[in-house]
Amino acid sequence: MNSWLPSMRWPDRSATARALEIASDSPMTVSASAIGASACHVCSDISGVDSGGTAEGNAPIVGTWVISKDAGKNVLFIDGRVWKRGQPAGGLADKARELYGARNEEFIESIKAFAYFPIAVYKGLDNFENGEISVRFQMVGGTLDRAAGILFDVKPNGDYLTVRYNGTEDNVVLWTFNNGVRKFVNRAPTLTPLELGTWHTLKISVHGTQMKSWLDDQPMHDYTLPRTVAGKIGVWAKTDSMIEFADFTVTPMSK
Amino acid sequence: MRFRHLSTYALLVAAMPAVVHAQAQKTTRRPTPGAKLAAECTWKPADAWVKRQAEFFDESKHDWSNDSLRNALLEAAGLKAPLKVPVQFGVHLEGSDSTSPAGAAGMVDVLKKLAATRGSTWPTRSVVGAAGTHAVYLLVGLDTTLAKTALHRMMEAGPVESPAPDVATLEDRLRLLAGRKQIYGTQFRRGTDGKVQLAPMEDSAHADLRREGAALPPFKLGLCMAGKG
Numbered sequence: 001m002n003s004w005l006p007s008m009r010w011p012d013r014s015a016t017a018r019a020l021e022i023a024s025d026s027p028m029t030v031s032a033s034a035i036g037a038s039a040c041h042v043c044s045d046i047s048g049v050d051s052g053g054t055a056e057g058n059a060p061i062v063g064t065w066v067i068s069k070d071a072g073k074n075v076l077f078i079d080g081r082v083w084k085r086g087q088p089a090g091g092l093a094d095k096a097r098e099l100y101g102a103r104n105e106e107f108i109e110s111i112k113a114f115a116y117f118p119i120a121v122y123k124g125l126d127n128f129e130n131g132e133i134s135v136r137f138q139m140v141g142g143t144l145d146r147a148a149g150i151l152f153d154v155k156p157n158g159d160y161l162t163v164r165y166n167g168t169e170d171n172v173v174l175w176t177f178n179n180g181v182r183k184f185v186n187r188a189p190t191l192t193p194l195e196l197g198t199w200h201t202l203k204i205s206v207h208g209t210q211m212k213s214w215l216d217d218q219p220m221h222d223y224t225l226p227r228t229v230a231g232k233i234g235v236w237a238k239t240d241s242m243i244e245f246a247d248f249t250v251t252p253m254s255k
Numbered sequence: 256m257r258f259r260h261l262s263t264y265a266l267l268v269a270a271m272p273a274v275v276h277a278q279a280q281k282t283t284r285r286p287t288p289g290a291k292l293a294a295e296c297t298w299k300p301a302d303a304w305v306k307r308q309a310e311f312f313d314e315s316k317h318d319w320s321n322d323s324l325r326n327a328l329l330e331a332a333g334l335k336a337p338l339k340v341p342v343q344f345g346v347h348l349e350g351s352d353s354t355s356p357a358g359a360a361g362m363v364d365v366l367k368k369l370a371a372t373r374g375s376t377w378p379t380r381s382v383v384g385a386a387g388t389h390a391v392y393l394l395v396g397l398d399t400t401l402a403k404t405a406l407h408r409m410m411e412a413g414p415v416e417s418p419a420p421d422v423a424t425l426e427d428r429l430r431l432l433a434g435r436k437q438i439y440g441t442q443f444r445r446g447t448d449g450k451v452q453l454a455p456m457e458d459s460a461h462a463d464l465r466r467e468g469a470a471l472p473p474f475k476l477g478l479c480m481a482g483k484g
Contacts, residue, residue, distance in 0.1 A: 081468040116413075140458075141438075141465035143419045143426075144410045168410060196438050196465075197458025240414060240468055242461075 063118020063237060070138065070244055078118050080142050080240030106157045117177075118241070119151055119160075121234040122248065128152055128233045131253035134203035135235055139167045139196045141242035146196070148243045149175075149236035150204050153229035161185075161229065162236040163204050163213045163221065167194060172202070172213055172220040188213065188220035199246075207253070296479035298341070298472060304420075307470035309340045311418055312385040325383035325390075331362035332390035342389055343420035345441035345471040346481045347428060349454065355397060363398050366391065370404040377408040379416035392421035402429055423469035431455070439465055440474050443481045451482040 068077035137148035149164025159178045166173065172188040192215055194200055203214045204221075206229055213221035235245050298305060314337055319325060329336060333356035369375045380388050388409075395405035406425050409417040427437035436457040446452045456462070462474045471477065 081464070140461045141468050143423050143465070143469040144414060144417070193435070195436075195457050197461055240419075242464060242468060 063120075065118070065120050068244060070246070073246065075138075075244040075246040076120065076235070076248075077140075078120075078235075078237040078241055078243050078245070080118075080145075080237070080242045116239055117182075118237040119234055120245075121151065121154055121232050122250070123232070125233060125250055125252065127230055128206075128250065128252060129228065129230045130207050132203060132205045132251045133233055133249070134201055135248045136199050136201050136246045137165070138199045138244040138246075139194065139242075140244055141196070142167075142238075142240045144168075145238040145241045146243065147236075147238035147241050148202060148245065149238075150202055151234040151236040152204070152206070152231065154232035154234065160231065161225075163202070163211075164236055164238070165192075165194070165200070165202055165215060166238070167196070170194070172215055174211070174213070174221060174223060186221060186223045188215075190215075190218065190220060192216075192218070296476060298476060300340075302472070304467065304470050304472050305341050308342055308418075308420060311380075311470070312338050312340055312342055312389070314384050314386060317384075319380065319382055319384035319387065321378070321382050324378055325387040327362060327365075328378060328383055328387045328390035328394065331356060331358045332393040333359075334386060334390050334393070336384070336386040338386050338389060341472070343418065343424060343471070344480055345420055345424050345439060345466065345469075345477050347424060347442050348451065348481065349431070349442060349444045359394060359397060363394055363401060366394060366405065367398070367401050370401055370408065377405075377412060379409075379412045380418075381416060385418065388416075388418050389421060392418065392425060396425065396428070399429070399432060419469045420471045423465070423471055427454075438462075439469060439471060440477060441471070453478065453481075 064079045064082035066077050066079055067074050069075070133150050133152060135148075135150055139146045139148065146167035147164050148167075149162040151160055151162050153159075153161040157179075159176075161174065161176050163172065163174050165171070170191045170193045172190075172192070174185040174187075176183050176185050200216050201214075203217075205212045206225075209225045209228055211221060211223045211225050211229075212219065233250060235248060237243050300306070300309075366378075369377060376382060378387055378391050383391070391405065392409075395402045402425060406422065406429060409422050409425070423439045424441045427439050427441045430437050431442055431454055436455045438457060440453060440456050440459065440462050442454040443451050444454050459474075466472065466474060466477070472480075
C-alpha cells in the first residue's frame with residue numbers, strides 16, 4: 001500500500017487503558033440530542049477522560065456508547081438497550097457549537113433528523129479524502145437492527161455516507177444521509193450471514209470517486225461515487241443495535 | 256408451511272399451571288405448598304422486562320387509529336384486551352398443537368394482502384394498539400411466508416410500533432425454520448425421550464443481553480418455564 005501518512009488506530013489500548021477503565025466504570029449516555037465533543041471513548045488519546053466520563057478533544061457521538069470488555073480487551077460498545085429506553089444526555093447545542101462553531105444549528109437539525117442512527121465520530125482526523133478505513137465488529141444483539149458501519153464524508157451540516165453490514169439483512173449497503181434524508185445508494189450483491197458473537201472486519205477504500213468495501217476480506221462494493229469525499233470519519237449503528245467495535249484503523253493516502 | 260403454534264399462554268397452561276395462576280392474579284409467583292419450583296421460575300411486576308412489557312402494552316391512552324381492524328385482529332387471534340402483562344415470556348415449543356380460533360384464517364389472508372401491497376399500512380401499535388400488534392404476532396405465526404414478511408415489517412416499524420418480545424420470539428422461530436440457529440433462546444423442542452430441549456442456539460454468552468433488549472425474561476426463567484429449570 002502506498003500510504004503517505006501513517007496509519008492511525010483507535011483505541012490505542014496501551015495509551016488509553018487507564019482512561020478506558022475509567023470510562024468503563026462511568027459509562028455515558030449520549031443521544032441524538034447530545035451530539036457533541038465530549039463523548040468519545042475510542043479516539044487515539046482519551047487520557048482526558050474524567051470521572052464523569054467526558055473526554056476532551058474527542059468524538060461527537062449519537063447513541064449510547066460505552067467501553068466494554070471482550071476477552072479482556074477494551075471494545076467500543078453501542079448499547080441499543082439504552083437507546084431504546086430513550087435516556088438522552090443534554091447539551092446538544094453546546095456540544096454542536098464546540099464542534100462546528102457558527103454552523104452548529106445546521107448540524108443540530110441534521111443530527112436530529114438522524115436520531116435513528118447512533119454515530120461516533122473520530123476527531124483524530126479532520127478530513128479524510130482518500131485511503132482506507134477498517135473496523136472489527138461483533139454483533140451482540142438488537143431486536144430490530146444489528147448494524148455496524150463505517151462512517152465517512154461527515155460534513156459540518158451533518159450529512160454523511162456510511163457503508164454498513166446489517167445482520168438482520170445479511171448484506172453490506174452504502175447509504176447517504178443528506179439534509180435529513182437517508183437514501184439507499186448501493187447494495188453489495190453478496191449476502192453474508194454472520195453469526196452473533198463472532199468478530200468480523202469491515203473495510204472501505206476511497207480513491208477519488210472510487211469506493212470499495214470488503215467484509216472479512218471478501219469484496220463487497222466496487223462503486224463510483226458521484227463526487228469525491230471530504231470530511232470526518234467514524235463508526236455507525238442503527239436503532240437498537242448492540243455492536244462491539246474494535247481496532248478502528250484509518251490509513252489516509254494521497255490522491 | 257404452517258406453523259404449529261402454541262401461544263406462550265397455552266404452553267404455560269400445559270407446563271406451569273402455577274405460573275399461569277400467578278399471572279392471572281397479577282402477583283409475584285409464589286410456590287404453593289408442595290410445589291417445588293426453582294427460584295429462576297419466578298418473576299415480579301417490578302422486574303425490568305415486565306415493566307417494559309407493561310409500558311408497551313399500556314393502552315390507557317387509546318391512541319390507535321383503526322378500531323375495526325384492531326377488533327378483527329383480536330377476535331381472530333382469540334385475544335381480549337387489555338392483555339395481562341407479561342404478555343410474552345418467549346417460550347415456544349416446536350410441534351405444539353395449534354388451536355387457531357375460528358376466523359384466524361380469514362385474518363391471515365387480510366394480513367397477507369397487506370404484506371403483499373407495497374406502501375400499505377401495516378398494523379402497528381399506532382394503527383391497532385399494542386394488543387393488536389400481539390394479535391398480529393400470533394396470526395402471522397400461522398403462515399411461514401407471511402411471518403417472514405411480517406417480521407421485516409415489524410422490525411422496520413421500530414420499537415415504539417412493534418412489540419420487541421414478539422419480534423424476538425418470531426425471529427428465533429424463523430431462523431430455525433431457515434436452518435439457522437436461534438439467538439434469543441425462545442424455541443424449544445421435544446427430544447426423543449419426550450423431554451423439552453432448547454433448540455440450537457448461537458452466541459448463548461450474550462443471550463441475556465439480547466433478551467433484556469427485547470424485554471424478554473432472563474434466560475434462566477425461560478428455560479425454567481419450558482421445563483428445563
